[in-house]
Amino acid sequence: MRRTDRPRTARRPGRRLPVCAASLTALSALVLGSGPAAAQDPVANRAPGPVTWRADLAAGTGDEANITRADGSLRLRDGRLRPASVRARQGQGTAVLPARVLDRAVNRIAVDLDATTPAGTRTAVDVRGRDGLGRWTEWREARAGEPAVLPRAVTEVQARLTLVGAPAGTTPEIRGLGLSAELGAPAAGAGASAASAAAPFSARVFATREGLVGGTTANGHVIVPDDHFVALPSRRGLSPKGSAEYSVRVCGPARCETAPVWDVGPWNTHDDHWNPSSVRETFKDLPQGKPEAQAAYENGYNGGRDEFGRRVLNPAGIDLADGTFYNVGLDDNGWVTVTYLWTGDGAATRSFPTWGMGVNIRKQATTASTRVAQLAGPTTVRVQCQVRGQLVQIDGWSNDAWSYLPDYGGYVSNIYIDVPEGWLPGVPTC
Incomplete structure (x- = not known):
């Protein structure tokens, strides 16, 4: 890249440094190759080809519920054991597989x-x-020929594998799983939802008492007296057993409590009603x-029935x-305010132009x-946020600020953000 390729309007604060071997080393670490200007879409900037792998189903993960193994295959251990909250007739089991660390950013995952x-x-x-900020996305189902698109x-x-048996106790069998991941266009609505600061979503929802002490939740937790957790009618916000990765804040007549989502229900299992309609799984x-249960009960939606065809009674x-239930002040089923704590973006994003060819985006704020x-x-x-990281020197300019780009899952040196300021205005610290 020639120095004259850089726009004349760009300015960088910091001390002026002579061009030297150190600056050329930093430049080669940041910039590789050249080519035509990129379209304003991650598809044009992805690493070539998807990354693929096969899941090891033979080894136990320690995060399983109602699953048995035989010859590397998964089946239901008990075809009659079902999640406590949904009260369906079908047995169910889940296995959460170990996380896979990738060498590139992805947002589309296909399964075989x-x-x-x-x-x-x-x-x-x-x-x-x-992502690069340590936050988990919601779960998204990937189907044959229909990759999951993460937000x-x-x-x-x-x-996470889920097996659902027949009412008579018959069980499915999973023998193998292949996965393929790549960086594609952002999910529909992703840019719009992150364009402004978004607090976690809250709604007023009718709550019922789960009870069912001794029963087993969808993530394998055995319910004990005076237990503290909630059930929501979708697997998208289900925490692994013992974790609080997806939690809600429930405010009742007396007080509020933060509790993890450990079960699926009531009524439905594919009703992520906290999500915008454009990304809602069903309904x-x-x-x-x-x-959906509220709409069915109050307005006769879906013929007044849930996804299983049962008449909705509340x-x-x-x-x-x-x-x-009792801690928030309920003594009977009633209305509460629920905040879905994982749904907020936590910060606004602002758009900025870049300059340079073949500019690398890194997992952390360093060229290493x-x-x-x-x-x-x-x-x-x-840009969602920025941090102080490795000092980068190029052609006499220096800057230690790096910006986090949520569409690419990594950080870019602010030297390549084409604005006069080295620390971007209006962008918070990560």
């Missing part, structure tokens, strides 16, 4: 599932990812924050374990970190 599903049974593969780019991917014609969109993506040429990027 080798499974047998007798009549009345089914299987599902949910995936999620962890932001990630560099770590985890899969997309309902407004954000309105559970408008519940959340179940509370006994300890949580893994390259997760590359900007082929000048483009516009969304």
